[in-house]
Amino acid sequence: xxxxxxxxxxFRVETSGQTNRKILEEGVxxxxxxxxxxCKVFNGHLSALVNKNPKLDYIFIPLYKSLRRGYKxxxxxxxxxxxxxxxxxxxxxxxxxxxxxxxxxxxxxxxKFGLGLNKSKAxxxxxxxxxxxxxxxxxxxxxxxxxxxxxKPKIVLISHPYNIHDNFINLNITKKLKDxxxxxxxxxxxxxxxxxxxxxxxxxxxxxxxxxxVADQDIKGAIQLSxxxxxxxxxxxxxIEREFRKAKTPYMSLIIDEHTGDAGIQTRLEAFxxxxxx
Amino acid sequence: xxxxxxxxxxxxxxxxFKALFENLGFxxxxxxxxxxxxxxxxxxxxxxxxxxxxKVNVGNYIQSIEEKGANTIIMLDTxxxxxxxxxxxxxxxxxxxLGYNISFFxxxxxxxxxxxxxxxxxxxxxWRLVRSAWIAWQKLRLVELIEDLSWRTRPRERESGxxxxxxxxxxxxxxxxxxxxxxxxxxxxxxxxxxNVEIDKNKKPLxxxxxxxxxxIAESYVHRDTDVALGNLGAEVHKAVRTSTVVKHFLxxxxxxxxxxxxxxxxxxxxxxxxxxxxAHMLEYAxxxxxxxxxxxxxxxxxxxxxxxxxxxxxxxxxxxLLSLSLDEQSAEAGIQTRLEAFxxxxxxxxxxxx
Numbered sequence: 001x002x003x004x005x006x007x008x009x010x011f012r013v014e015t016s017g018q019t020n021r022k023i024l025e026e027g028v029x030x031x032x033x034x035x036x037x038x039c040k041v042f043n044g045h046l047s048a049l050v051n052k053n054p055k056l057d058y059i060f061i062p063l064y065k066s067l068r069r070g071y072k073x074x075x076x077x078x079x080x081x082x083x084x085x086x087x088x089x090x091x092x093x094x095x096x097x098x099x100x101x102x103x104x105x106x107x108x109x110x111x112k113f114g115l116g117l118n119k120s121k122a123x124x125x126x127x128x129x130x131x132x133x134x135x136x137x138x139x140x141x142x143x144x145x146x147x148x149x150x151x152k153p154k155i156v157l158i159s160h161p162y163n164i165h166d167n168f169i170n171l172n173i174t175k176k177l178k179d180x181x182x183x184x185x186x187x188x189x190x191x192x193x194x195x196x197x198x199x200x201x202x203x204x205x206x207x208x209x210x211x212x213x214v215a216d217q218d219i220k221g222a223i224q225l226s227x228x229x230x231x232x233x234x235x236x237x238x239x240i241e242r243e244f245r246k247a248k249t250p251y252m253s254l255i256i257d258e259h260t261g262d263a264g265i266q267t268r269l270e271a272f273x274x275x276x277x278x
Numbered sequence: 279x280x281x282x283x284x285x286x287x288x289x290x291x292x293x294x295f296k297a298l299f300e301n302l303g304f305x306x307x308x309x310x311x312x313x314x315x316x317x318x319x320x321x322x323x324x325x326x327x328x329x330x331x332x333k334v335n336v337g338n339y340i341q342s343i344e345e346k347g348a349n350t351i352i353m354l355d356t357x358x359x360x361x362x363x364x365x366x367x368x369x370x371x372x373x374x375x376l377g378y379n380i381s382f383f384x385x386x387x388x389x390x391x392x393x394x395x396x397x398x399x400x401x402x403x404x405w406r407l408v409r410s411a412w413i414a415w416q417k418l419r420l421v422e423l424i425e426d427l428s429w430r431t432r433p434r435e436r437e438s439g440x441x442x443x444x445x446x447x448x449x450x451x452x453x454x455x456x457x458x459x460x461x462x463x464x465x466x467x468x469x470x471x472x473x474n475v476e477i478d479k480n481k482k483p484l485x486x487x488x489x490x491x492x493x494x495i496a497e498s499y500v501h502r503d504t505d506v507a508l509g510n511l512g513a514e515v516h517k518a519v520r521t522s523t524v525v526k527h528f529l530x531x532x533x534x535x536x537x538x539x540x541x542x543x544x545x546x547x548x549x550x551x552x553x554x555x556x557x558a559h560m561l562e563y564a565x566x567x568x569x570x571x572x573x574x575x576x577x578x579x580x581x582x583x584x585x586x587x588x589x590x591x592x593x594x595x596x597x598x599x600l601l602s603l604s605l606d607e608q609s610a611e612a613g614i615q616t617r618l619e620a621f622x623x624x625x626x627x628x629x630x631x632x633x
Binding site: 032034035036063072075076078079082083086087198199200229230231232233234235237238239242255 | 327357580586587604
C-alpha cells in the first residue's frame with residue numbers, strides 16, 4: 001500500500017528487502033539487549049536500507065498509534081523513529097506521519113500526508129493506496145475461505161503480521177506446516193465481527209475476535225508464534241491459550257529468538273501435528 | 279462472607295492503602311513483606327515472559343489468600359499503553375484457574391463507581407469517605423517525608439544504621455496512628471527524630487537521582503534496597519517517580535503536560551509506563567547539577583527499554599554518569615552492590631579530575 005502511495009506521488013521507492021541473517025545480526029548489534037526481536041529486526045532493516053542507498057531523500061517510518069478507533073497500538077511502535085535518530089548518527093530526513101484511527105480515518109491521514117509531498121497527486125495517490133489495501137485484505141479473506149474448504153487438517157497460526165509474513169524470522173513455518181500435510185490458516189486472514197473484549201491494544205481485541213470466529217470452524221489445533229521479549233505477547237499468550245482451552249482445541253506457543261534453530265522448531269511442529277492425528 | 283481486603287505490596291505505601299480501606303470499615307489483610315519465598319508462587323503461576331512486577335503481585339496475592347485468608351483483591355488499571363493495563367485481567371484469570379474463591383476488583387476510570395458500590399463503600403456517610411481519603415493522603419505524604427529524610431540523613435550519619443532504625447520505628451508508628459490530629463503531631467516528631475540523628479555536617483554527599491519504573495523504584499525487595507546501599511556509600515538519593523507525583527499529575531493534567539515538554543529535544547512521544555518520565559526526570563537532574571543517575575527497571579520493561587538509548591545519549595551529552603539496572607527474580611544483591619560501588623567510584627574519580 002505504502003509503496004503504491006509513494007510511487008503515485010512521483011517518488012522512486014527503495015525497500016530494505018526480505019529479512020536475512022545479516023539484517024538480523026546488524027539489528028541485534030544496534031539495539032538494546034532487552035528490546036523485542038521485532039524492534040531489533042526493524043533496526044537491522046533500517047541499517048540495510050541506509051547502507052544500500054547512500055543518497056536517499058527520505059526515510060519513511062510511520063508512527064502507528066492506533067489502528068482501531070478507541071484503541072492503541074503496541075507502544076514500541078511509537079518511538080521507533082526517535083530512537084532511530086539516537087542509534088544512527090546520520091539519517092536522511094524521516095517522514096513520520098501519525099496513523100491514528102482514533103483521531104481520524106486513514107483516507108484523511110493519507111490525503112493530508114500526500115498534500116505535504118505532492119499537492120497535485122495527493123488525491124489520486126490516496127485512492128490508489130486505499131484500493132491496494134482493500135484488495136490485499138480481500139485477497140487474504142479469499143484465502144481464508146478457500147483454506148476452510150480444504151480436506152487437510154486445519155491449524156490456525158497466530159502471530160503479529162510482521163512475523164506471519166517474514167519467512168526468515170518465522171523459520172518458514174507456513175511451509176513447514178504445509179510439508180507436514182496441514183492447512184495453516186493465518187490469523188490476519190480471518191474476518192471477524194468488531195466487538196469490545198478487553199479494550200486497550202488494537203491487535204488484542206482483533207485477535208480475540210478472530211480466534212473466536214475461527215474456533216467455530218473445524219480447527220484441529222492452534223499455534224501461537226511469538227518472538228523473544230515481545231511484551232504484548234507475554235499477556236496475549238495468556239489470554240489466547242485460555243480461549244483455546246475453553247474451545248478444547250490443542251494449542252501450542254513458540255517463542256523465537258535470534259538463536260532459535262530450524263531443527264528445534266521442526267521437531268516441535270512434528271510433535272504437535274502428531275498429537276492432532278491421534 | 280465478610281470481605282478481607284488485600285492488595286499488592288508496594289514498598290512503604292502499604293501503610294497508605296491499609297489506612298484507606300480500614301477507615302472505610304474493611305478488614306485489611308496486609309500482604310506479607312515481599313521475599314524470595316513470597317515470589318516463588320508468583321513465578322510458578324505467571325506467564326514466563328511477563329514483567330517482574332506482575333509475578334511479584336501474584337506471589338503477594340497467593341500468600342495473602344493462603345496464609346491469611348484474604349478473599350478480596352484490589353488492583354489498579356491505569357489504562358495506559360504498556361502491559362500494566364492487563365495485569366488485573368490476567369491475574370484474575372490465573373487466580374480463578376487456581377481455584378481460589380475470591381473477588382477481584384481491578385479499578386479503572388470507567389468502573390470505579392460500580393466497583394466502589396459493589397464493595398459497599400457507599401454505605402459510609404460522605405464525611406467518612408472524605409476523612410478516609412484525607413487520612414490516606416496525609417499518610418502518603420508522611421511516608422514520603424520519612425523516605426526523603428532518610429535519604430538525606432543516611433549518607434551523613436555518624437553511627438552506621440541509625441537512620442535505618444529511626445526510619446523503621448516511625449514507619450511502624452505511622453502505620454498505627456489513626457487520627458488526623460495525631461498525624462499532624464507525628465509529622466513534627468518525625469522531623470525532630472531525624473534531625474536528632476548525629477551527622478557529619480561537613481560531609482558533602484554526592485547527589486544521585488533515581489529514575490525508572492514506579493513499582494520497582496518503590497518496592498525494596500525488587501530493587502534490593504538500592505537507595506539504602508547508595509546512602510551507605512555516601513550518596514544522597516532522590517527518587518523522581520513517586521506515588522504523590524502520579525496523584526498530582528492525575529489531578530492536574532496540565533502540570534503533566536508541562537513536565538513532559540522538558541523531554542522534547544530528546545523524546546516527544548509517550549512510550550507507555552514511565553518511559554517519558556524517565557527522560558524528563560533525567561534532564562531535570564542534569565539541569566539541577568546531580569552527580570549521577572541510577573535507572574531502575576524490570577527486565578524487558580517495554581517503556582524503560584525503549585528509552586534506555588535516550589538516557590545513554592543524555593548521559594553522554596550532559597556528562598551525567600548513568601547506571602541502568604535491569605531487575606528480575608535473578609538479580610543478586612551482591613551483584614547490584616558491586617555495580618553501585620563501581621558507579622560511585624567512577625563519579626568520585628570524575629569529580630576529583632574536574633577540580
